[in-house]
Amino acid sequence: MASQSEVESSHKSSETTNVPVHGWDDLTDGQQLCIEWAWEQDWDQIKGYAKEHGPEVLLGVHREHEKVKKVSVLTLASHYRNPEMVKLTLEAGFDNKGAMYAAAIISMKDSDNSTILRLLLEHGLDPNTDPDPQFEGVVEIFSNLLMLAAERGHIDQAIALLDHGANVNKTVVHPDGHILSPLAFTVNYGAHDICRLFLTRGAIPTTNDVDIVFNFCLQACKGKHPMGLSRDVAIKMFATFLHLGKPDSDVIREGLNSFLPSYRDPTIANITKHYLQGRPFCCYVCEALTAKERDKLHMCPCRNVAYCSRECQVKHWKEHKVLCTGPLNEKGESEAMVKGRHKTGKGAAAGATVVGVAEGGAVATGRKGKKGKKGRGKKK
Numbered sequence: 001m002a003s004q005s006e007v008e009s010s011h012k013s014s015e016t017t018n019v020p021v022h023g024w025d026d027l028t029d030g031q032q033l034c035i036e037w038a039w040e041q042d043w044d045q046i047k048g049y050a051k052e053h054g055p056e057v058l059l060g061v062h063r064e065h066e067k068v069k070k071v072s073v074l075t076l077a078s079h080y081r082n083p084e085m086v087k088l089t090l091e092a093g094f095d096n097k098g099a100m101y102a103a104a105i106i107s108m109k110d111s112d113n114s115t116i117l118r119l120l121l122e123h124g125l126d127p128n129t130d131p132d133p134q135f136e137g138v139v140e141i142f143s144n145l146l147m148l149a150a151e152r153g154h155i156d157q158a159i160a161l162l163d164h165g166a167n168v169n170k171t172v173v174h175p176d177g178h179i180l181s182p183l184a185f186t187v188n189y190g191a192h193d194i195c196r197l198f199l200t201r202g203a204i205p206t207t208n209d210v211d212i213v214f215n216f217c218l219q220a221c222k223g224k225h226p227m228g229l230s231r232d233v234a235i236k237m238f239a240t241f242l243h244l245g246k247p248d249s250d251v252i253r254e255g256l257n258s259f260l261p262s263y264r265d266p267t268i269a270n271i272t273k274h275y276l277q278g279r280p281f282c283c284y285v286c287e288a289l290t291a292k293e294r295d296k297l298h299m300c301p302c303r304n305v306a307y308c309s310r311e312c313q314v315k316h317w318k319e320h321k322v323l324c325t326g327p328l329n330e331k332g333e334s335e336a337m338v339k340g341r342h343k344t345g346k347g348a349a350a351g352a353t354v355v356g357v358a359e360g361g362a363v364a365t366g367r368k369g370k371k372g373k374k375g376r377g378k379k380k
């Protein structure tokens with residue numbers, strides 16, 4: 001199929017790149033046939049042939065020409081969305097890591113279907129390896145699979161990758177010097193649900209991420225987000241980012257202050273202010289910014305958490321009841337705090353838990369009272 005000069009050029013390139021490159025002649029006749037049939041999507045031929053001649057006919061990886069990228073039955077089956085063929089090839093023992101990575105990228109580009117991706121992962125695709133640009137389908141080498149899922153907004157694929165050990169904090173360095181994280185991609189491409197997913201699966205916001213979040217969310221609020229993210233979603237994303245990511249307060253303060261007042265957004269500024277004061281700014285469970293039936297969120301009597309609905313409150317109660325200090329008196333003290341102060345020997349057994357709560361409450365309300373005073377002082 002390939003001319004002599006083409007084969008030569010591919011050999012030349014293998015010398016310079018030090019990567020083994022298979023010319024057409026390195027493949028067995030059966031492997032050549034199967035790749036040709038895969039181009040033509042003649043899957044039945046391939047299946048029949050593999051049955052007759054053994055599964056190794058599916059294992060060829062071919063680079064036809066220096067300018068043409070490497071192909072294989074696997075990458076072509078992924079390209080033509082044929083999970084059955086992908087499975088067959090993998091079960092035949094196909095284990096070229098570069099081709100598997102390429103097949104993953106190809107399967108992720110235009111569809112949120114994660115069947116092929118999961119097959120690849122189950123057969124040993126490492127979601128944390130770096131892409132090999134020699135393969136068909138691999139164009140962007142300054143991102144990884146998790147970033148691709150974020151870029152495309154494909155949450156099922158992001159979940160599949162995380163379930164198979166993708167490192168949610170693995171960054172890449174762009175040639176322009178920017179360090180990009182999967183989290184940054186979600187903000188860049190306006191994928192709120194994936195941003196949330198990454199944060200619940202252990203993404204730790206870096207200072208760089210905080211800069212990116214401020215930058216893109218404020219751009220969106222001005223109607224200038226490069227991917228057309230709406231103000232509404234940008235604000236939701238911002239709240240999610242703070243609530244679940246819990247970035248360092250100093251970094252957040254600096255982040256907001258680095259923008260000119262004319263560029264700031266009142267809602268973003270308000271959320272930031274609440275965050276820095278340790279006050280609830282969104283539903284603890286779903287990060288909604290308003291209650292379902294009214295504007296204001298429902299505050300728990302302890303004033304440490306808020307909810308959009310009874311449903312969310314009930315969901316969180318099991319966890320929160322251990323920390324909840326109950327209603328506060330006019331001094332901002334919880335009942336448990338007062339009791340703890342006047343605790344006597346009587347009822348000490350029951351008091352043990354009360355003291356625990358009181359201590360937690362004292363910390364929480366003490367912080368709150370101080371911040372509250374500080375806030376009032378500032379207004380004068």
Ligand SMILES: [Zn+2]
Pocket residue numbers: 283284285286287288307308309312
């Ligand atoms: Zn909620």
Ligand SMILES: [Zn+2]
Pocket residue numbers: 300301302303304305320323324325326
């Ligand atoms: Zn409470």
